[in-house]
Amino acid sequence: MPLLDLDKITAGLSRTWAGFLRDWDRTLRSGNYPETTRYNYLLAAAQLARYLAEYSPDPDADAAADDPTEVDRAHVEAFQAWMIETRSAGTALNKHKALQQFFKWLLLDEEEIDRSPMDPVKQPKTPQKLVPVLPDAETTRVLATCKGKAFLQLRDEAIIRLYSTTGARGPTWWRSASQRRAGAPSSTRSYSAGSWRTSCGTLPRRWMPGTRRTRAWSSTRRRASRR
Incomplete structure (x- = not known):
């Protein structure tokens, strides 16, 4: 079953809103958007339309609920604040970015509006969430399960120590720019390896620095590649 059901998304919207969303979807499909x-x-545009029709405290929101070209800054800011209160700042930020694209399309492609109501609306601030690091004792316990000289054991221990040395998050080998600028102390930085299953089990979120065993694993791999 496809993710995008346009009939479901536009259900209950005015004919004008539904028509614009169908036209926008056609433009997005022609641009090969995923x-x-x-x-x-x-979804973001449809949620704005429903908010204006059902939840907006503004008595003058009826026109905007019927026609997206009547949406103004106050309507968008009220919707954004409602999203923060009922969902989260992160969700509100995603809606903000999606609505920027919708009104940009109305402005540039359709020429239905003279100015985007999103222009004066600021993006919501999203607080940074730092993931707690794994205590050294737990890291040591995980490393203990990788003891041995077999290839898989050496490989898995090298992976663990690599993540510890680099403070990597998934395939990213450095802390994010925002964390570097913030200068967060090492005890609160978000060092995360995600979920990586190995012969040692599922790897936790912080690893110890590399040692001689890591270099031994690298040497084993180099010798194997020469054969």
Whole structure:
């Protein structure tokens, strides 16, 4: 079953809103946008329309609920604040970015509006969430399960120590720029390896620095590649 059901997304919207969203989806499809991107874009616009029709405290929101070209800055800011209160700042930020694209399309492609109502609306601030690091005792216990000289054991221990040495998050080998600028202390930085299953089990989120065993594993790999 496809993710994007346009009939479901536009259900209950005015004919004008539904028509614009169908036209926008056609433009997105012609631009080869992924289905997930199209879904998120269209959903944000549809949610704005429903908010204006059902939840907006503004008595003058009826026109905007019927026609997206009547949406103004106050409507968007009220919707954004409602998203923060009922969902989260992160969700509100995603809706903000999607609505930027919608009104940009209305402005540049359709020429239905003279100015985007998103222009004066600021993005919501999202607090940074730091992932607690794994205590050294737990890291040591995980490393103990990798003891041995077999290839898989050496490989897995090298992976663990690599993540510890680099403070990597998934395939990213450095801390994020925002963390570097913030200068967060090492005890609170978000060092995360995600979930990586190995012969040692699922790897935790912080590893110890590399040692002689890591170099031994690298030497084993180099010798094997020469054969």
